[in-house]
Amino acid sequence: MLLHVKGVLTPDQVATCRAKLSAASWVDGRATAGEQSARAKRNLQVPEESDVARELGDLILGSLGRNPPFVSAALPLRVFPPLFNRYDVGQAFDTHVDNAIRFAGPVRFRTDISCTLFLTDPADYDGGELIVEDAYGEHAVKLPAGDLILYPASSLHRVAPITRGARWSSFFWAQSMVRSDERRTLLHDLDNTIQALSLTVGQADPQVVALAGTYNNLLRMWAEV
Ligand code: NI
Numbered sequence: 140m141l142l143h144v145k146g147v148l149t150p151d152q153v154a155t156c157r158a159k160l161s162a163a164s165w166v167d168g169r170a171t172a173g174e175q176s177a178r179a180k181r182n183l184q185v186p187e188e189s190d191v192a193r194e195l196g197d198l199i200l201g202s203l204g205r206n207p208p209f210v211s212a213a214l215p216l217r218v219f220p221p222l223f224n225r226y227d228v229g230q231a232f233d234t235h236v237d238n239a240i241r242f243a244g245p246v247r248f249r250t251d252i253s254c255t256l257f258l259t260d261p262a263d264y265d266g267g268e269l270i271v272e273d274a275y276g277e278h279a280v281k282l283p284a285g286d287l288i289l290y291p292a293s294s295l296h297r298v299a300p301i302t303r304g305a306r307w308s309s310f311f312w313a314q315s316m317v318r319s320d321e322r323r324t325l326l327h328d329l330d331n332t333i334q335a336l337s338l339t340v341g342q343a344d345p346q347v348v349a350l351a352g353t354y355n356n357l358l359r360m361w362a363e364v
Pocket of ligand 1: 182235236237
């Protein structure tokens with residue numbers, strides 16, 4: 140599933156991120172790329188271990204934990220500490236698939252879901268779309284600052300070249316309790332239906348209770364925790 144999660148950060152939080160990132164030291168983005176993707180990648184990043192990455196990463200993780208659409212879609216077991224990148228004019232990231240396994244310090248985890256949180260107003264740059272391929276074709280994504288796109292980490296994707304301005308964003312991966320994108324999508328659809336139905340008929344309605352039971356039984360069957 141390709142899901143647009145709105146308002147992960149408030150405009151004030153976006154401004155805070157941008158102010159701190161503008162004072163950060165940026166390095167070549169190939170530092171975190173695998174051997175194959177290093178050839179495709181032309182951008183700048185804030186070093187993973189820097190104080191600013193950690194501080195802003197904690198701000199983002201705190202907001203995500205309080206974001207029901209993100210939690211429902213990702214069913215996160217672990218979220219990798221957010222990283223920060225920047226594409227200036229002429230920079231891009233050619234088609235690639237993200238590494239399957241990542242290390243956060245000594246912790247090793249599987250990347251099931253990739254996320255990009257946009258930190259630049261789309262009016263401030265041209266190009267720079269995140270283009271994700273799935274069974275239905277290519278999807279070009281450029282979102283308001285503070286919004287996030289979530290997609291399967293197994294997808295082929297790229298970032299189109301910047302032709303004006305600069306695109307700043309945070310990116311990170313999650314290991315989900317449910318490894319299969321199809322199963323996560325089904326659970327997310329069912330959860331949305333339950334939420335919508337409970338607004339009209341109430342949470343205590345027997346059919347809402349029965350559907351919630353089905354949701355939990357599917358999650359019990361599929362979750363790796
Ligand atoms: Ni990628």
